[in-house]
Structures are given as structure tokens and as C-alpha cells.
Amino acid sequence: MRRFLHVCRLMIIRTVDFFYFPFLRFIPHEVFRYGATGGTNTAFDIFLYFIFYNFVLERQILDLGFVAISPHIAAFLLVFPITFCTGFILAKYITFTASELRGRIQLFRYGLTVLGAILLNYIFLKFFVEHTGLYPTLSKALTTIIVVAFSYLMQRYFSFKTGQAFAFKKG
Secondary structure (H helix, E strand, C coil), X not given: CHHHHHHHHHHHHXXXXXXXXXXXXXXXXXXXXXXXXXXXXXXXXXXXXXXHHHHHCCCCCEECCCCEECHHHHHHHHHHHHHHHHHHHHHHHHHCCCCCCCHHHHHHHHHHHHHHHHHHHHHHHHHHHHXXXXXXXXXXXXXXXXXXXXXXHHXXXXXXXXXXXXXXXXX
């Protein structure tokens, strides 16, 4: 099983790196890998959300007896743990491979980063829509830019920190 997972990891890295060549001069390698794996995980999240909302929950309220959850929120709650795990695995084994932190520390810090991203989404959407009067779609686009930058920096320098996080290269 371990050999299989290693082969899968190498295949994913080779595939991502194959598409990196045209961007070589414009985007650092790690940033490209972050975008590729994050984009893939986001697409996976949307796909799973669609499946859970339409086919698992069949667009019906999820009644747990003590609480009833609307189908769009229930789908989010069911999909979130899956894509949280896939996002962590992709970040740990594909994007930020140089980190020397223990896995459980990385996972805890990754969780804090994700919670921070959820909180920032809420805060900035409320701010842009309700306080500045921007259209919701434009507000979501601006919020996404801010949250992606936050997430990258937090994952790079906190969740998957290396001993050389702020070292300057000579040359």
C-alpha cells in the first residue's frame, strides 16, 4: 500500500510539474503547485457538493431528530471533512514537501488556517456587501483573492513551516 501511495504521489507531482513549464518565468514553482492542488481540491469540493446536494440528500432537509438542517448547509457539512483531508494531503505531500514539522502539528495548524479562511470569508463578504455596497459576486471575487493570499502565506509560513521560512537567497 505504501508503495502504491508513493507512486500516486509521484504521478501527481509529475502531472502538476508538466503543466508548470509555460509559467516557469512568471510564477514560483511552489506557488504554481499551490494553485494547481488548491484549484483541483476546490473543483473536487464543488463536484462533491453537487453530488451530495442533489443525489445523497436529494435536495431535502436533513432531519436528525434534534435539529433539522437545510440541504445546502447539510451538503456543505458532509463534504467539508472530505475536502479538508484531501486539501491537507495535497498540501503536505505535493506542495509544501520541505516542512520538517511533525504531521500532527501540520494538521493542527492547517485546521487553524482553514478556520481563519472561513472567518475571513464571512468578515469580508459582510464588509463588502453590507458596508461598502458592492455587488455580492464582485464581493466574493475580492474576498477570494484575499483569502487565497492569506491561506498561501499561512500554509507556507505557519502550517508547513520550514527552518528557512524567511531566509534570503544569495546570488
